[in-house]
Amino acid sequence: MKPNPNDRAPLKGPRLGVEIAGVHFKNPVMTASGTFGYGLEFARYMDLNAIGGIVVKGLSMKPIPGNPPPRVYETASGMLNAIGWQNIGAAEFVEEKLPGLRDYDTNVIVNIVGFELEEYLEVARFLNDHPGIHALELNISCPNVGKGGFHFNKDPRDTHRITAEVRKASPRLPLWVKLSPNVTDIREFARAAEEAGADALSVINTLVGMAIDVRSRRPRLRFRTGGLSGPAIKPVALRMVWETCQAVRIPVIGIGGISTTEDALEFLIAGARAVQVGTANFYEPAASERIALGLAEYCRSHRIDDIHEIIGSLKDYE
Amino acid sequence: MLDKKVKIKAVRDLGAGNHLIVIASPEQARLVRPGQFVMLKCVENTGENPLLRRPFTIFNIHRNARSGKPAGVELLVKEVGVGTRRLVSARPGQTLDCLGPQGHGFQLPSDLPSRVTTACLVAGGVGIAPLLLLAESLLALRVKPILFYGGGTVADLVLREPFERLGIDIITSTEDGSHGERGLVTEPLAQFLRIHPRKDIRLYACGPWGMMRAVHELAVGHDLQCEVSLEARMGCGLGACLGCVVASPAAEGRPYLRVCQDGPVMNSRLVRWDIEPV
Ligand SMILES: Cc1cc2nc3c(=O)[nH]c(=O)nc-3n(C[C@H](O)[C@H](O)[C@H](O)COP(=O)(O)OP(=O)(O)OC[C@H]3O[C@@H](n4cnc5c(N)ncnc54)[C@H](O)[C@@H]3O)c2cc1C
Ligand SMILES: Cc1cc2nc3c(=O)[nH]c(=O)nc-3n(C[C@H](O)[C@H](O)[C@H](O)COP(=O)(O)O)c2cc1C
Ligand code: FES
Numbered sequence: 001m002k003p004n005p006n007d008r009a010p011l012k013g014p015r016l017g018v019e020i021a022g023v024h025f026k027n028p029v030m031t032a033s034g035t036f037g038y039g040l041e042f043a044r045y046m047d048l049n050a051i052g053g054i055v056v057k058g059l060s061m062k063p064i065p066g067n068p069p070p071r072v073y074e075t076a077s078g079m080l081n082a083i084g085w086q087n088i089g090a091a092e093f094v095e096e097k098l099p100g101l102r103d104y105d106t107n108v109i110v111n112i113v114g115f116e117l118e119e120y121l122e123v124a125r126f127l128n129d130h131p132g133i134h135a136l137e138l139n140i141s142c143p144n145v146g147k148g149g150f151h152f153n154k155d156p157r158d159t160h161r162i163t164a165e166v167r168k169a170s171p172r173l174p175l176w177v178k179l180s181p182n183v184t185d186i187r188e189f190a191r192a193a194e195e196a197g198a199d200a201l202s203v204i205n206t207l208v209g210m211a212i213d214v215r216s217r218r219p220r221l222r223f224r225t226g227g228l229s230g231p232a233i234k235p236v237a238l239r240m241v242w243e244t245c246q247a248v249r250i251p252v253i254g255i256g257g258i259s260t261t262e263d264a265l266e267f268l269i270a271g272a273r274a275v276q277v278g279t280a281n282f283y284e285p286a287a288s289e290r291i292a293l294g295l296a297e298y299c300r301s302h303r304i305d306d307i308h309e310i311i312g313s314l315k316d317y318e
Numbered sequence: 319m320l321d322k323k324v325k326i327k328a329v330r331d332l333g334a335g336n337h338l339i340v341i342a343s344p345e346q347a348r349l350v351r352p353g354q355f356v357m358l359k360c361v362e363n364t365g366e367n368p369l370l371r372r373p374f375t376i377f378n379i380h381r382n383a384r385s386g387k388p389a390g391v392e393l394l395v396k397e398v399g400v401g402t403r404r405l406v407s408a409r410p411g412q413t414l415d416c417l418g419p420q421g422h423g424f425q426l427p428s429d430l431p432s433r434v435t436t437a438c439l440v441a442g443g444v445g446i447a448p449l450l451l452l453a454e455s456l457l458a459l460r461v462k463p464i465l466f467y468g469g470g471t472v473a474d475l476v477l478r479e480p481f482e483r484l485g486i487d488i489i490t491s492t493e494d495g496s497h498g499e500r501g502l503v504t505e506p507l508a509q510f511l512r513i514h515p516r517k518d519i520r521l522y523a524c525g526p527w528g529m530m531r532a533v534h535e536l537a538v539g540h541d542l543q544c545e546v547s548l549e550a551r552m553g554c555g556l557g558a559c560l561g562c563v564v565a566s567p568a569a570e571g572r573p574y575l576r577v578c579q580d581g582p583v584m585n586s587r588l589v590r591w592d593i594e595p596v
Contacts, residue, residue, distance in 0.1 A: 037558030045321050045417075045556070057560075065573045069595035072553045072561030074370050079553065083560045086574065230369060259365055282554040283371055284364050285321055285417070 014299030015306040016292075018052070018273050020251045021174035021199035023134050025052035025107055025274060028307060029264065029292040032255050032278035033058055033111035033137060033178075034083065035229075036288075038097040043104075046286035050293065053107035055202075055276060056093070058139050060113050061123045063089035073211050073220040078230030078257070079279060080209050082223035085113050090123045098132050107134040109176070117162060121169040128170035136173050138166055138198075141180030141205040153180040156192035163196035176253065178202035179244070181233075186240045187247035200251040202276065203244050204237045230279040231257040238270055245271030245312065259287060261294025271312040320346055324416040326408050327380070327390060334473035335397040336444065337406040340380050340390060346418055347388035350376050352451035353423030353547055353583040356391065357555035359415035360401035360408075368401045373552050373578070375447035375524075376419060378480065391419075394477060396444045420555055421582050424452050424522060424545055427461050435518040440466045440507055440533050442525020443474045448547045448583070450480050452522060457484060461520075464489065464510070468503025468529070472496040504532040511540050521545070523586070527594045534586035544586040550577040550595040565590035 016027035030053035036042060039054040048054065066086025073080045088096070093110070101108050110133050114120040120138070127133055140152035140162060152162045163177055177193040179186055181204040190201055206227025211220040219225070237256020245252050251274070254267030259280035267275045280287040295307065304310060327340040346356070357371040380390040397406050408414070427434035437456050439449045446467060453463045468491040469475045475490055475497055482488065489506045490498030499506055503525070511519070521544035523533040530546045537544035553559035555578045563574035564581070566588050575581065575588065577595070 035559065037556075041556055041558045044319065063572065066560060066563070068565055068593050069563050069574075070551055071563060072551050072559065074368055074551075077367055077369065079370060081553070081559070081561060086560045086563075231365075279369070279553075282559060283359065283369050284415070285554075285556065 014296060014304055016296055016299070018307065018311075020176075020253070020273060021135065023107060023174055026105075027052045027292045027295060028268065028274035029288050029295065030055055030107075030109070030253070030274060030276045031281055031288050032276035033139065035278040035281045038093065038101070039108070040097060040100050042281070042285055046289040048104040048106055050289040051106055052274060052292070053109055053134065054101065055109040055111055055137055056097070057087050058085055058111040058113035059087050059090045059093055059123060060085065060119060061090050061126060063087060063092070064113075067223045070220065070222055073226070075209070075211055075228065076232060078228055078232030080211055080221060080226035080228055081206070082221045082226035084223065087113070090126050094127075094130050098130065102132040108132060109135045109137050111137040111139050111178070112166075113139045117165060120162060120166055124166045124169040128172050133173060135176055135199070136166070136170055137176040137178050137202055138163065139178050139205070141178055141182070153183065153189065156188045159189050160192040160196040163193045163198050167197040174199040176200040176202050178205055180205050181207050181236060181240055187243055190244045190247045194248045194250050198250060200253060200273070201244060201248065202253045202255055203241045204233075204256050207233055207236065229257070231259055233257045234263060238266055241267055241272050242270040242314070258291070259284070261291050261298055264291050264295060265298065265310065268307070268310045269312070269314050271314065273311060319349055319419055321415065321417045322346060323413050324390070326410050326412045326414065328410055329406060329408060332476045334476070336476045337395050337397070338377070338477070339393045339395050339405065339408075341393065341414075341416060342390040343416060344387070344389050346416065347379050347391050350379060350391065350419045350451070351423040352426075352455050353448045354419035354421050355582060356393070356416050356418030357420060357552070358393070358405065360405040362412055362414065364415055368404070370553060371415065371417065371555060372401045372405070373420075373555055373582075375547065375582075376451065377447045377477070378450055394444055394447045417555060421578055422580060422584075424448070424455075424583050426455055426459060427520065428459050433518050434461055434520045436514075436516070436520075437461050437463045438466060438507060438510065438519060438521045439463050440503060440521065440523040440525070440529070441468070442503055442529040443469050445523070445525030445529070445547070446477055448524050449522065450477075453481060453484055453486055466491070466503050466507045466510075468492065468525070470494065502532070503529060504536065507533065508536055511536060511542075515540070517541070523547070527596075530586070531591045534589070534591060537586060545583050546586045546589065547583045548577050548581050548589070548595070552578055554578070562595075564595045565593040
């Protein structure tokens with residue numbers, strides 16, 4: 001066979017792949033839970049195959065109705081939300097959404113929520129058996145739920161306990177624990193989760209905030225307080241990711257205000273193995289794809305062969 | 319449906335903070351159904367504040383003067399805050415991010431089992447926005463639209479001309495009596511329904527929450543169907559964030575509906591009127 005003159009050796013692109021708990025991600029960019037629906041909502045606005053993974057909206061075993069509106073309010077460079085864990089329930093997710101997601105060449109991570117320990121275990125057990133899920137992300141840090149239950153993010157011992165129990169409940173799936181920034185020292189919680197068997201840590205969830213309408217003197221959210229996200233929280237998130245990376249050996253996934261390639265690079269340099277794009281998906285539905293392409297372009301133009309040359313490469317002043 | 323970088327063609331000041339904004343986007347314009355909206359970034363750069371895009375109803379399809387083909391969309395924008403202030407001061411030629419057309423629009427009588435001959439279109443202020451495309455569709459179906467148009471004062475009753483050009487009866491009312499009847503728009507509507515006790519009337523309303531609630535109550539009182547075009551603060555406008563919900567008495571175990579996806583137009587009986595979403 002004659003060689004086709006148009007065939008050239010494929011351009012050797014930079015290697016962007018990373019591994020988290022034995023699972024390969026084609027690049028270190030994912031979307032953050034609650035900001036990307038169940039993933040398929042974004043398929044018409046971007047190429048879902050272009051990102052390393054999709055973390056779906058927090059799921060419980062039974063559907064959760066959520067909080068009464070208003071639920072969102074924009075603040076300076078960010079937004080407050082008090083959605084209240086509204087979700088369709090794990091069974092409907094597995095039946096209605098997961099088959100569609102499996103058509104894409106990207107990893108699916110399921111964020112799990114619950115009001116009581118037993119509810120977390122129930123959903124973890126259920127999801128453990130379903131093919132097409134690449135990891136669980138344990139959300140112990142959502143501030144938008146009022147009623148009772150455990151506060152697994154208030155005491156590192158509770159973080160340890162829930163991590164260990166969920167670990168046992170879903171032995172097949174890698175377990176990521178998503179930490180709350182609403183604590184004095186995030187490293188204590190990071191270590192507790194690592195000791196209890198977490199495979200990775202997602203850092204951070206939203207910061208509790210508030211806004212008031214001075215005309216009516218009512219809070220802007222009916223729930224009164226809400227979780228702050230978006231570029232406003234990026235410096236806090238970056239600091240916490242950096243601190244966490246110092247405190248544990250397991251991979252850390254950086255989250256908080258990432259909306260540009262440069263933002264993602266900052267988290268990687270601070271030590272994050274991967275990043276999640278959150279609020280930016282709302283005002284730019286293809287943000288995660290753009291950032292993934294941006295990382296490739298950055299590596300190419302800076303002659304970086306492998307993204308690992310960037311991860312944890314923070315330098316000190318002389 | 320589509321996320322596009324679009325160009326502003328014109329911004330026309332209509333007084334009292336209202337502006338008609340013409341946006342060039344033929345692809346999006348071709349897809350529009352009455353009652354749908356766009357999510358528009360109010361400033362040129364995607365990363366710039368205000369971050370979140372704002373929802374605006376598609377008032378009209380802008381057509382190419384020669385070919386008559388859809389060339390873009392027209393939006394009626396009332397300045398109420400930081401985003402709308404930036405938007406109405408945009409210059410022609412400026413580029414903005416525009417997502418749309420989004421959402422579930424009006425149910426037209428052709429989709430309905432029961433016969434409708436008359437449609438009462440009820441608008442409060444900028445609530446006029448979704449009703450022009452609806453009126454055109456109704457006329458094409460040989461349903462007679464009557465517009466009940468209310469505002470605080472005459473300056474709020476913008477964009478009546480396109481309705482006049484369609485030959486539609488317009489009953490105006492203002493709270494200060496500067497145009498039409500003095501009082502709330504629901505008063506002439508209530509009077510109309512009283513003297514026309516017929517079952518082939520359908521109501522369509524858009525405006526402040528209290529107005530839509532009153533129209534809903536009239537509909538229930540007269541055993542008529544009513545569709546409302548709702549407002550809620552939105553995060554994404556595409557069904558993902560669950561920020562835009564309205565409480566609903568209907569859905570068992572699912573007490574919230576998304577305004578951006580299940581709406582913005584909904585049957586008024588699907589809405590819980592005791593929980594205002596903004
Ligand atoms: C489906 C839909 C269609 C809409 N169509 C139109 C339209 O055709 N023309 C038009 O002028 N406006 C329309 N709106 C309302 C418009 O989106 C808001 O006025 C706009 O988002 C305000 O942005 P801002 O940054 O100027 O105000 P902000 O600074 O965010 O807020 C200023 C004031 O406006 C109120 N407000 C903000 N957002 C909303 C909202 N979504 N609904 C009600 N009140 C709000 C706030 O409570 C505050 O008092 C629509 C809203 C929805 C949900
Ligand atoms: C509307 C909304 C809903 C969210 N829902 C969840 C959720 O269900 N589970 C979760 O772990 N985090 C949730 N988050 C937090 C995000 O995943 C992310 O940690 C946070 O927003 C910070 O990232 P960002 O600044 O890039 O948005 C939610 C955030 C927003 C804005
Ligand atoms: S605005 Fe995000 S779901 Fe409706």
